Amino acid sequence: MFRYVLPAVAILALGATVVPMTVTPAVAQSGETDDTSHWDRVKQSKDPNEVRSYLEKFPNGLYAALARIRLRNLEGSGGAPKPEAGSSPPPSAPPQQRSSTPPPPAASLPPVSAPAPSTTASALTNPGAIREVQDLLYKLNYQIGPRNGRITQQTRDAIRQWQENVKQPISGDVTEAQLALLRRARLPTVWGALAYHARGATGTVWNRQSRESAEADALAECRKKANATCSVLTVASNICGALGFYNAVVAGRQHWGVYASVRPTLGQATDNALSECRRQAKQPNSCGVRTTVCADGGHRR
Helix, strand or coil, rough: CCCCCCCCCCCCCCCCCCCCCCCCCCCCCCHHHHHHHHHHHCCCCCCCHHHHHHHHHCCCCHHHHHHHHHHHHHHCCCCCCHHHHHCCCCCCCCCCCCCCCCCCHHCCCCCCCCCCCCCCEEEECCHHHHHHHHHHHHHCCCCCCCCCCCCCHHHHHHHHHHHHHHCCCCCCCCCCHHHHHHHHHCCCCCCEEEECCCCCCCEEEEEEEEHHHHHHHHHHHHHHHHHCCCCCEEECCCCCEEEEEEEEEEEEEEEEEEEEECCCCCHHHHHHHHHHHHHHHHCHHHCEEEEEEECCHHHHC
């Protein structure tokens, strides 16, 4: 029976790991001994020239087939050959070193522009902002009511009057842009006040440095005369005020009233106070001007 006999060395696969087999003859000849010795010297080499030297000396040697495979492995792949069985794998490449260069400092990065504050959003978003608006309007001589950081109808009305005077949209609210405008307003430094009671008691002061002090002094004088709570009007800079007044008996009943007016000049304030008195009084012919005041004392000249 025909049997195919393997050659003296077994080739497992082309380009795969090879395992040399022992020589078939029991006793090796001297040529075979040189062949084996040379192969033993170069079979683990990674230098193609050393493997090629074996093939040049023993082109038909016992290990020629293995040498050709070994040479193809070294030359054909362009990379490190696969290790032979039983050999240690080549050492792995050292891990890549991280750059020691620090990142650029934050100051060198391009600046990020902050969004511009809105000029249309309401500025009256908290008690502090509301109180600031109330204080500023009070110091500009608007009738603001309590300055308590709460929105009231008096506060809304004062805001509308200010918006109308400075040619701003009239809304009763204050935008961020309007608050900036309000903060830039020039505040008066000369003040006068006229306190009054419906039955005739009055108190007037001028050339005061603040609205608060002018009000306090005029109210104190009026209360002393009336022995009751008085109302007060204030004037600033060279603005003037006048108090229209009447006291009459109509249909057997006593009637009286006062009409306070603030205008740019003393004449305008007097005329307006008389006009309002005559328009509203029960007996218009009894109207007159009780007292006047200008912040800078101009009513005395």
